[in-house]
Amino acid sequence: MKFIKSSILVLVLLSGFSFINTTLNSKEIEPYVLDIPTGFPEPVIPENNQLTTSRIELGRMLFYDPVLSVDSSISCASCHKQSLGFADDKKISPGVEGRLAMRNAPTLTNVAYNPTLLFDGFLETLEMQVLVPIEEHPEFANNIVEISKKLAKDTLYSRLSIEAYNRKIDPFVITRSISAFERTLISGNSKYDQQVFQKKKVMNKSEKRGMNLFFKELECASCHAGFNFTNFTTQNNGLYEVYSDSGRQRVTKLKEDRAMFKVPTLRNIALTAPYMHDGSIESLEEVITHYESGGKNHPNKSEKIQPFLLTKRERKDLVNFLKCLTDDSFITNPDFSNPFD
Ligand code: HEC
Ligand code: HEC
Known part of the structure; x- marks a missing residue:
């Protein structure tokens, strides 16, 4: 019997899990409806990981639980802090034992909408992305199979896993549930949204003049476009003549992708300093000074990056x-906060 069960498990693991939803029979399955702000499209939710309250709750716990790191010292939230728009205020956030990688921790604001992940767009699903910090040496330096074994001994996680996915906690459950939680991190109630979409008069004269500069007089909105302030492309905005990070070229190996980085969202931007893939710019004022200069002469620099002068x-x-x-x-939002507090 045991053998049959485990071979079914292997089958499920290999089959891409496409029938998982139809096999759900737990009484606890409660579909979760995302509250989509005005002006936003519906994000794409994978067929095999539809949102339910129990999946999101399990993912939220794992997101905040240091058990994922090899020495139980840090969690996802150590580098993606809610108070900072799920980014960090460090140039480079330390992983276990203070190890440093090379990129700045980006915001997880509206991450459900990102067609690709990481600054170079290397990955296409949140489910895959979860494995990166778990296994990377300068992050959690851990192993997802070992974590699963550890969590399976925990009665609370074991129960939640059955409720959420109708199976024992394993890499499938860990990656799916954290992604489910991440997809709920939707932000569309800023002053800008209230002014433009909710038709409230909340922006003052200076802010409106700034909006006009951003959308009309300068080129900002040609890249930072649409509801999420990104056109979801990769671009070079002229930070350096020579970059130490090869950017999208790491993924495609193409010369024309050298030092090309994903255009980041600007939502919650005042909270997510320092800026750029390497955290090299400390303030919004300095970001603007950078754009005014027209940037450094990199062969892949976008032609939209041209010098201008503001008063x-x-x-x-x-x-x-x-x-x-x-x-x-x-x-x-208390739904996004640390459930262990
Ligand atoms: C040590 C700090 C650190 C920890 C811990 C960490 N991250 Fe990150 N995260 C980063 C950095 C740095 C990047 C950018 C990496 C890159 O582009 O190569 C990133 C990128 C991401 C992205 C891609 C966002 C985008 O729009 O491209 C997601 C999603 C994410 N992290 C989720 C998580 C989750 C989930 C966890 C826990 C399992 C986690 N992170 C743990 C630092 C961290
Ligand atoms: C050609 C496309 C393009 C244009 C035009 C552009 N940006 Fe950017 N912006 C980018 C890219 C790409 C990055 C990320 C670069 C990196 O990580 O190295 C970025 C980064 C930023 C950041 C930092 C984001 C973060 O989370 O670190 C801010 C702020 C910003 N831009 C504001 C502006 C403003 C204001 C304008 C108009 C003056 C503007 N951008 C024009 C492509 C563009």
């Missing part, structure tokens, strides 16, 4: 507009 007041207006993208209800 002191305009510079302040633009910063004030960017601050309107902070969503206080997002960073204080």
